[in-house]
Amino acid sequence: MRHGHCWNLLLCVTLHLGYVAAGISQGVLSADDTLHHGPIAFLSSWDVLGPFRVGTREAVWGADPIEFHGGIQSLISNEEPLYHSPLTRGANVHWSNRTFIPIDTKTSTSVELVVDFPEVDWQFAQNVYGWSALQFQGWLKGRIWNADTGVQKVVLYPDNILELWVNEHHVFGGDFYGFQRAPVVVDLPPGLNNISVRLIRDVRSMGGTLPPVVRASLRADLALVPIDISPQSLVMPDVVGGRFCSPLGSITVRNQADSWIEVRQVSAVLAEHSVVVASDAIRLGPGQSRPVKVSLGSIEGMQEAIHFELQYSLAASGSSQVAFSAPLHHTTNSSLQKITFLHPSGVVSYAMLRPPPTTHGAAKDSVVPVLLMLHGAGVEADGSLARHMFDAAHALPAWILTPSGMTPWSSDDWHIWGFADVEAALLTVPKWIQDAAWAGPGVMAEKVLVAGHSNGGQGTWFFATHQPDRVLGAAAASGYSSIENYVPYAFWDEADPLRTGILQTARSSFRHELLTDNLVGVPIFQQHGSEDDNVPAYHSRLLNTLLAEAGQLVDYSETPGRGHWFTGTMTTPAMLDFYLGCLNGSSSVSSIPAQFSFVVPNSHELGSKYGIVIDQLTTPDRMGRVTVTTSMHDSIPRWHVTTENIRRLHFETATQLGDTPWEVVLGNMSDSFDVGVATKGSSFVKLETNVWAQEIAPEWTNIGQRYGRQRGSLDSIVRSAGPFEIVYCSEKDLPLAIQTSRNFLQYFGADSNISHRSRYEDALKREGNVITLGTGASIPPPYLPSFPIQIGAEWLSLKTKDSNTVSIPLTPGMGGIWLRPLPEQRLELVVWGYDEVGLRQAARLIPTLTGAGQPDFVVLNNETRWKGHSAAPAMGFFDYEWRISPASFLP
Template sequence: MICNSIFLFLSVPLVSHCCSSRTCNPHNRPLEQHLDQSPQLPLGPECEKHLAFSQVWELLGPFQSGTRGDITEATWGADPLEKCGGFSNLQYDPGASFKSALIAGGHVKWSRVRAEALRASDGIRSVSASLKVSFPEIDWAFLQSIYGWSILQYQAWARGYLIVSGSERKTIELFTDGLLELRVNGVLFFGGDFYSYRRAPILLTLHPGSHTIDVRLIRDVRAMGAIGEPIIEVLIEARACQEQLHIDVNSLIISEIVDGRLGSSLASINVQNNMERPVEIMWIKSLELHHEVVIKTKPLRLAPYQIRPLIFDVMLGQRSAFNFSVEIAYKTEDGNESMMTPPFGIGLTEKSMLDAQKLTFLHPAGVVSYAIIRPPIASRCSTPSGGAPVLLSLHGAGLEADSKLVREMLNAAYGICAWIVFPTGGTPWSGDDWHTWGVADVRAAITAIPSWIDRVGWMGPGVRLNEWIITGHSNGGQGAWFLSTHYPDQVLAVAPVSGYSSIENYVPYTLWRDCEPLLSSILHLSRSSFKHELLLENLLGVPVMQQHGSNDDNVPTYHSRLMHQLMGFTGWPSEYHELPGRGHWFEGVMTTPNLLRFYNETSAGRRPPLLPLEFSVVIPNSGDMGSKFGIAVDQLQSPDQYGHIKVTRGLQDGIWHLRMRNIHRFHLSFEALQVDIPVALILDDMQQPLSVHLAQSESTWYVKKRLGGWTVSHDVEWRQIGERHGRQLGTLDAILRSSGPFTIRICSSGVERIASQIGRNLFQYFAADSEIVYGCNDSLGRSVTTDGHRFTGGNIITVALGDEMPSSVHVEFPVFAGDGRLRLSKVSTENIPISLHQDYDYHYEDRLGAIFLRPLHDEGLELMVWGVDLAGLEQVARLVPSLTGVGQPDFVVMSAKCGWMGHAGVYAAGFFDYSWQISEGSYIGGAMLKMMSI
């Protein structure tokens, strides 16, 4: 171990319970005499510890917190104590009261809770404290009978102290399991480690003495459950670090071996810079002469206190040496001499050719991910030369794809003619519920199979990369709905098991702060790509089977019943099997007789050769949208509503009649589709059909004219900086569709801590890599920054204050700051052909901030994170994507009121259309308005 450890386990009850007899009390006075002292005495058997937490914590709560199970309203702020100046500015006062809608009488008061001392099991000097927050005086059962699971989610604050002993300052790691937000000595750290990944602790340097730790406690139904007493549980661990560069050996990702060969040479391990100065990783090498280990990115630069994945290739020598050691060389940027890390071991696991095995690959964002794959049995495939489809199995929330549970989940199904793939989605919580980041991981995992075939010498059936049978359990069942409704032409069949229908239908947003209806609708629109109930028409032609236990107390059976009913409304049949007396999970839940039959039947066939005479396509505002029966929409007319296409096929003449709503540009994509291809199209009310030439379909676009009607274009140059397209489509989470590691560029002094937090949160919640650079240049991607580093090919996150916001690559971009104001320019085209130009000015004020997307070349995106001051910057930085269901639109302008009002306090929010102009349905309020005709 490299760090002395201490633990704080919080699960805070309103009433304190007995303290441990091992409490340190050097003055031998009754403990009660110390309750009024701040800071409180440290907890543990010895007073001379290097680190210790206080034994008594001050508690204030509970307060309402609107969310669906992913702490989403808290991301917007929504802390009622901010109206009082914030918890950190409040002192313990048993006589003070605070308004709360959750408790009888409408007021809550301070209380104190005692930590229970526990001995650490690792044998290292440490201290731990366990507390429980349950608030038993609240009639939760009655409230739940009215508001459902939404009421079981609440928030509170607790204050304790971290005591640092000795005479020198120490670099401290803070692991914050179950926490989203905390303050250390009043300094905000947002992001925490809500799902207990322990991938990216908070790193800070503390001087000897007492340090105030304020933690925001947020109860979450999806993570903490809805059965029994609603308790909050969190864990804080503090470690005093001894090494300059820490290698997290538990983070190693490497493929498994088949017949002496690695399925992929790619590997990665996390490295942590514990210094206040940048570090460069120079090389990594094997101490085993027969193996070669080579760094992929040389050198790898780590900013102060940054954690990044080190990616390297492994080339094996002799077969017998499956365990070997490596070492890493690094240097500080202001030093010339290389330093070496202590050697650490790499152990390889061997599998047989037909075992479930780990395969590594590159996620599109430039990090190493992995999936568990299992090839088909050749003798079970009737047409091995044609290849086998992919059976995707999406795991539930909190499961590691490498676990025994996941690996063996489909053992009983082994033998069907399909490649079985268990993706990770990026993390055990599947990154973002198998959405933007998770979808990219799924697609990359499937694409990696041919490379595995070549490397291990597989002689069995090949793989049909674009033919998927999708199943998934719980959150994976929801992911199955997402993939099948967004990529229907690649889906042979879908079988959601115990899955919920959509984010906001799982735990409704009932207790969110009320706001103006238009603003509320914008947040709904931001989540609309995940509203699977509205996208089921896209599944026409796809076999659907659902399974759900009748006694499921985690995901209510209502979800599957509802989707079965809604599928009936589309006119397309689906199977539904409800298992009497079964709960959410049981052994064999993914291989029941009905599911095995479904897997076998759908893997043996291909897509239906005949199309219905009529079908519809529903297109949400999303960059994760494939084609339906060969129709691929490139751009919507407006992002404020879904796009719809109703298709009527001429059975005799082969002409398809398409009636459009909110479609700006589309093309036809019939590659690998076994469908009847149209000979011509009639679009809306046009008189003459347009001939379809299959060989030119991928370079032929049908474009809506501004004054009505359609035109055909073969111009491939439309995908320029002024047209939103490809990976740029969608809401704020489109930034996650990066073609390489993120670049976080610092444009103002004093914002380094916030830039570091953004990078840490991306790493924590997505395992995403970021390079932090200093200085800005408007010609993004083509210049060197002030610290001499070039930008990568990935998306860029820019952090800036006030007038230091750099201008956009798109010279006509409608949002910019300067001369003491933030300006939003809107061009209204309602009075065609006359347009009205409207400028909305927000003059600088305390805590004003904005976050919005901007285009880069080659489908790239920049995320601007901007504030008038540090407080405003901190506030908008919370909206950088890290948690699902938040509902961030393309742009948000936040006021100081967001601290206590959450989304209800924003000045402006909305979307950019296909030409990067502010959409008509956007909400813009609280600004000075100037208008002119153009």
């Protein structure tokens, strides 16, 4: 409750002491500031500075103009100076004051932060620059009151906020999409505490409406217990006939203590006995959240809810326990149901599965395809909208599968982490058939019918362009063509064209406009509302045009008067006709045209095109291309294959083709290669002499070659085959390790082990990819001795492909981030800083938001804090032998 009477003398003294105790310069509360009864309370008065320009997803690189003035922590909000900004008249902005009324309870305080800048002519800017002009950044400075006489630990939920400071504690990552799955645990000294919030208005997440407004919120809850379990984080399968339809569940726990906690086991409390459902010990650092996997296969007789007890221990203390319950959803074996499975990283994920109808004479030994439905941004796969998306398609002869993508935003737009979730969900269907003793049709494993809406429509383009041999058909509804074509990157800081080109190259695997050749031969249907104000119909029109230019005429339905979403979007008559046409004519045998092309981005997600698989590019600086002309030579099918920027390829014999080649002529060679059964498993490699050779042995897959899950840009690190292994090199780096773990969980639903440098070798022995954080010379040496980046006492050395060494002197504020190879396709991500400032800068580039475009390595200096990528002294890629590629940017 708000309290309106005046401060008494005692409270004034307490307030003054609170300023000193919190390390905050002394000041006087304004008349608008109010006293609250709660133990913690946000003050209503906030100071605002902005707006400044910011490009789409540019904030990951820093690009904060306030850093030019020393950073938000050094600014005093009642100062008079003007700050330069290209968004306003006179090219300057100044501090202003806003009032946001908090809501307080006995254990929490919250405040909605709604900020706009009506003095800016946004309409004119949009007329020139489109949606890019409706994005901006700024800062808010406010305070939170701790009425206690001692430090209070609070759990902070920064919804729609990417970056903030709480006193001297810096938080990058925040909760940009409002998932609330991994809040921040902070200590509040008694009295007033400063909070600075960086506002980032992003059209993709906040809309393209006029006038542009940032809507964010902060909620602080008292941390009253050492360990907390979030009910909304529960992942539980549906119950069918008294048993779980899948054997796995998950719950996220959070350490709110000052010391490490070990979760020892979880038990399901049944009517007459308890069953241990998790027994592997899990360690959590102070403030860390982690998902705990539970096994449910042995539990029967489920009712409306299931009760659990979690046993844990604090460091140097005895065992304690906490109880929690999970509500259950009951359904039937033939109905839509929530199934669970393991994501390749080892965390529990889920998908919605509807088995095919058993009517219409479907034989038990017949097989039908999967209709893979990719949801849009902000949609929960088990929410009401997704659950009823195919109600009008009950007769489709298909398994309808809707993966979650691990988050409502599909983690990374269905690209790497989200794509892995799709793959795991598809593999779960045969297991469900076996476990459920399903008596209906089986599942066709070779091909899938993929469909999606909005972000899922874009995901449909990604799946079809990267896996054309697996696609029975692709239906994209209201899908955007690519990340950077959705809200263009016009407002990024000006940079050397090579630097800008490197970032574009890092995003090239997601530029579907460049990959339309891969879709030739794939049945495609497009649908878009003519009045769509979320994803303009231009995206579908553009791809339809590019497909026609590539030789693929595609059916396109633009629905007059319809917007982005309407009831029945995915089951319009035209959509249903397309599904049925693909399903009824389903065949796993592909008909091969006389000539075709295959555009090759640098991506492990890239599958085969008519059986051709690209293993390595010659250089990662540009895309590759394969062009094939088919013919008959002495009654033998022969392919003439010409390539651009391709170093290694092979033929996928498992792909069923209508006219399998027996011989292949590569490039300008006069002789042909046999690609028959006798050479199964072989690959073809282009030697330094520009001559193709055939390799039978697989020995080339070693630590010195970049292959498999290592392919791609810096975001390849998220292809982890187990929980991430985060290694911190000194105790002062532990908070950053906690933040990295929190961001992986927040934005990907990922799990992380955190270990000290002394246990680095143990981390290398486990299955997950490794992230190593440290300053100075604390970073362990590379596993590959010839790795081209070395940290010296005075220089950071980069060895080029031609063995020249570029040395960059170490200076304050300098940092870097780069991939290093580990055995068995694993990766290590080194996050290094000359000092704490440099390390914090480098850690921003650990993957969180999609579309930031991080290349394989980046070296940062002090100016990158406000100039972003335009000031990076070095950046680029590693080639197939982990050498710095020729087009990298070096001093």
